[in-house]
Amino acid sequence: MEAEKSREKEELISQELNKLDRRIEELTSELSEEKSLTTTLRIDLGNQERRNETFKEVINKFYDIRQRCIKNFADTSWEDKCESLLHDSPEMWSFQSDNEPSTSNYISDLEAEVKTLSNCMDNLQNKLQLGLEIETHLKKKVSELEKKKILSEKKIKKEISALHYYHSQCRNNITNLLDEGYSEIKSIIDVVEEKTRQREMSEEQNLKSSPLEDVKLQVNELRDNTITGSGQDSITKRSDPGFSPTITMGTGDTSEALSQALQEKVAALLLMSQQEERHLLESNVNASLQKKVEELQRNLLQVTNEKVKALLELAELKQEHHMLQERISQDMKKGKHLVETEEGRTIQEKDGRIKNLLKRTYLRNWVVGYDGNHAEAHVNHEGNFTDRKSNYNMDFARMKIENATLRESLDSMEHLTTSVHRLRISLLKVKESASADGTNISLLEALDQIVSEAKLIKTALSSSLPISWSGETDKSYGDSPEEDVDNAVTKPSSQKVDFVSAAGFEMVELLIFAAQELKDLMSNKDQRNGD
Numbered sequence: 223m224e225a226e227k228s229r230e231k232e233e234l235i236s237q238e239l240n241k242l243d244r245r246i247e248e249l250t251s252e253l254s255e256e257k258s259l260t261t262t263l264r265i266d267l268g269n270q271e272r273r274n275e276t277f278k279e280v281i282n283k284f285y286d287i288r289q290r291c292i293k294n295f296a297d298t299s300w301e302d303k304c305e306s307l308l309h310d311s312p313e314m315w316s317f318q319s320d321n322e323p324s325t326s327n328y329i330s331d332l333e334a335e336v337k338t339l340s341n342c343m344d345n346l347q348n349k350l351q352l353g354l355e356i357e358t359h360l361k362k363k364v365s366e367l368e369k370k371k372i373l374s375e376k377k378i379k380k381e382i383s384a385l386h387y388y389h390s391q392c393r394n395n396i397t398n399l400l401d402e403g404y405s406e407i408k409s410i411i412d413v414v415e416e417k418t419r420q421r422e423m424s425e426e427q428n429l430k431s432s433p434l435e436d437v438k439l440q441v442n443e444l445r446d447n448t449i450t451g452s453g454q455d456s457i458t459k460r461s462d463p464g465f466s467p468t469i470t471m472g473t474g475d476t477s478e479a480l481s482q483a484l485q486e487k488v489a490a491l492l493l494m495s496q497q498e499e500r501h502l503l504e505s506n507v508n509a510s511l512q513k514k515v516e517e518l519q520r521n522l523l524q525v526t527n528e529k530v531k532a533l534l535e536l537a538e539l540k541q542e543h544h545m546l547q548e549r550i551s552q553d554m555k556k557g558k559h560l561v562e563t564e565e566g567r568t569i570q571e572k573d574g575r576i577k578n579l580l581k582r583t584y585l586r587n588w589v590v591g592y593d594g595n596h597a598e599a600h601v602n603h604e605g606n607f608t609d610r611k612s613n614y615n616m617d618f619a620r621m622k623i624e625n626a627t628l629r630e631s632l633d634s635m636e637h638l639t640t641s642v643h644r645l646r647i648s649l650l651k652v653k654e655s656a657s658a659d660g661t662n663i664s665l666l667e668a669l670d671q672i673v674s675e676a677k678l679i680k681t682a683l684s685s686s687l688p689i690s691w692s693g694e695t696d697k698s699y700g701d702s703p704e705e706d707v708d709n710a711v712t713k714p715s716s717q718k719v720d721f722v723s724a725a726g727f728e729m730v731e732l733l734i735f736a737a738q739e740l741k742d743l744m745s746n747k748d749q750r751n752g753d
Contacts, residue, residue: 285307317634515618537678645676646733649737676733683730
């Protein structure tokens with residue numbers, strides 16, 4: 223095996239030596255070509271120097287002629303001489319005997335320049351006038367828009383005040399109706415009590431004085447009055463087979479008639495007491511419901527505050543974890559150990575902190591005992607009525623939670639759009655500066671900063687918890703926040719889809735992709751310029 227390995231190594235070394243020999247031959251050929259090029263360049267350089275000497279002599283001669291005409295004999299450099307000769311007018315070097323045509327041409331040229339300047343001035347005046355007209359038009363538009371804005375604000379304020387007035391009026395009407403109903407019920411109770419007292423007094427008098435037939439007639443009248451005053455419930459109780467009457471129209475005793483009337487009166491009083499008790503129960507249920515709603519609102523505010531703190535801590539922990547992974551990869555490249563025991567301990571502590579934060583933000587920890595204790599408190603009073611009220615209470619609390627989640631999603635969408643808009647504007651600025659000034663280190667650093675901010679936004683989106691988060695979702699969590707993010711991205715069917723987070727993921731991914739593409743284009747452009 224060692225011999226075969228050595229043979230393979232020898233073959234590889236021989237191949238590399240052959241490659242090196244070919245490379246040396248190529249370099250020697252290139253060197254010979256470069257030497258030939260240098261010799262040709264030296265020959266061309268000598269010829270060019272000789273030509274420059276002749277050109278210098280010609281320029282000096284022409285410059286001497288010019289200075290004699292001007293009668294100025296100042297010494298200047300060769301470059302100044304060339305510049306002065308090039309800037310001279312052609313009339314100065316005309317060798318005609320009569321200079322009239324040259325002056326006429328010069329005058330015509332000046333007149334043409336004057337005409338062009340006058341035309342330019344007219345155009346500029348027209349443009350200035352047009353700009354002033356546009357400015358006045360825009361000022362009128364702005365004033366009209368301000369007036370419309372003021373009118374719309376006044377209209378909105380009027381409508382809001384009208385709505386407040388309508389709301390107060392409806393509330394007053396409802397309170398008046400409730401007061402009227404309460405007063406009617408109270409008046410009915412007072413009338414019933416007075417009638418019962420009158421009947422008792424009349425019965426006592428009739429028992430002492432009237433005969434049996436008069437007693438029967440009064441009992442029948444008393445029965446009719448109690449039936450019309452007590453309502454449908456007394457009629458149902460009379461029609462009940464368990465509640466058999468003891469008085470007949472044809473025959474009966476006076477004591478039996480009185481007992482029947484007393485039984486009907488007791489039934490009417492029981493009905494009125496049940497109605498009063500039900501009314502008091504409704505008022506108590508409404509008061510407890512209002513207290514519970516206020517408590518839920520306070521708990522929701524506390525949940526949102528805890529959730530914001532948890533998200534901030536989670537984003538910091540994710541960033542530290544990312545930096546720690548980068549440092550571990552660098553240490554692995556340098557040949558160091560993977561991770562020390564203390565770092566592993568800190569990672570476990572951070573995971574524990576993350577789980578505690580997630581458990582703190584569950585809504586079930588803040589709404590404990592609402593379903594059970596609140597329903598059990600009213601079961602013994604009234605069966606169907608309290609069940610129906612508890613269902614109403616649960617629906618109302620659920621509507622409050624859904625309203626809070628909707629508001630939170632709107633706020634998070636607004637914050638997300640502002641962040642993405644800011645990153646997009648900075649990316650466009652980097653692109654414009656790269657196309658105008660070229661690529662430099664500051665632009666690459668700006669791109670890296672944009673990518674890092676986009677990744678931070680992505681981390682915050684992946685770790686966002688809505689207000690309606692339930693404690694049952696704790697079972698689906700992994701052992702680390704990264705597994706939670708992967709589960710949220712790869713398994714959206716196992717939980718409710720957060721459309722704000724999904725849209726934010728897509729926008730941030732597009733931003734990162736655009737930044738990477740721009741960075742690749744800039745690097746390719748630099749490589750082409752270097753080549």
